[in-house]
Amino acid sequence: MLDPALLRAHLDVVAERLATRGYALDVAAVEAIESERKRVQTQTQELQNLRNTRSKAIGQAKAKGEDASALMAEVAGIGDQLKVNEQRLAEVQEQLAALALGIPNLPDASVPQGADEHGNVEQHRWGTPRAFDFEVKDHVELGTRHGWLDGDAGAKLSGARFTVLRGGLARLHRALAQFMLDLHAGEHGYLECNVPLIVNPDSMRGTGQLPKFEEDLFSTAVGEGKRYLIPTAEVPLTNLVRDEIVEADVLPMRMTAHSLCFRAEAGSHGRDTRGMIRQHQFEKVELVSISRPADSADEHERMTRCAEVVLEKLGLPYRRMLLCTGDMGFSAAKTYDLEVWLPSQNTYREISSCSNCTDFQSRRMQARWRNPETGKPELVHTLNGSGVAIGRALIAVMENYQNADGSIAVPEALRPYMGGVAQIA
């Protein structure tokens, strides 16, 4: 959510900046509803004030044993008028909130303008794509060996966009998760967490999935009210500070979690249908950082580096992209994507996304820290990044480490997690 004060005072500037990311803000609608809010709220508060002072006078009169009937007649009509006003005020504020919750974050000044992914800017590359002296297979083909990767089984059990992993490949998948978690918790200073995969609507609203993107989520109706399967561990990790005021000395709060992620992939029909690139259920090691506002830009660089180290230790060539205004997610002010080299596609594909959400999520969540300089609670900044997607890392390892016979070499970094084996065959 954007700062309502900013929205009020500099509506035109806000609209202009939102336009760069392809969002058309209805300025007239905001102005109309805002002036109505102001009128109704002021009037309501005056009525409340009147009622309060009169009621207090009645109490005082009665305490002294005086007759209060004249005073009581005076307040008689206020209740009904107040009820009408309060109802109207609730309506207007609801409209305003609905509008505010649907507005994306403002892009950071350092973000290049662009309409879509073609406007993204490459920052740097690491590693050299391997030269193969045989015809490379893609991960689907490699996965047919020993039934390692079985899309048909996934379809039978659950439907499209589910897969079953078996044997050495299933173990390699597990090894990747353990490796990443150990790296971030052990060397990068993130606190290892294990979090719920099902969360309530408040949590989804806090990180920005609701109310706008409900169709992307799986939900459950078991128990009281609707709850949602998390699309990323960013949701539970970030919401840990929802409605909290944390002390300055706990910042930055760096947290990591390995989790399952569930995405309906609505609107992605026909994209990446082959193999396990785009699944309804996948795993990811997530990085979340809660920081002081002044530190969030540095923290963003650091977090992205932590994700890059994963790929470097795995020996996977990648490049870092700075996303342009038109390609960023709803909550992000600035995003780096890491793209890993996939030999079968002869291109780089997204494997990590690291975003600085500034105060956009924290305002929704009322997540604050106590600033020692002012002594007051102020909004924190929230950041999240994949460190990295495990399914896609598995694909990248399969394709980049494949041998001519279809066996797959195990990257050095993963061997301790594979009982020392050097390849899966």
Added chain:
RNA sequence: GGAGAGGUGGCAGAGUGGUCGAAUGCGCCGGAUUCGAAAUCCGGUUUACGGUUAUGCCGUAACGUGGGUUCGAAUCCCACCCUCUCCGCCA
């Protein structure tokens, strides 16, 4: 799922219809005392929103959440959520 107890400020904990945003204690901040400290004493110490002649002032709201009764609700009524104890079930 059943029975019981309970949810009040950073924490503990009073308050069963009126001057209660809320006693008291602890903690924290400032000051006095002291060579310094402890002890003691004095003062201060929630948040959100709105208005404003803005490092201030005024108003409104908030005692788990949402409704209701009332001129007036932390207090009475209803529903729900959560926590704890015991039982059941379960990994």
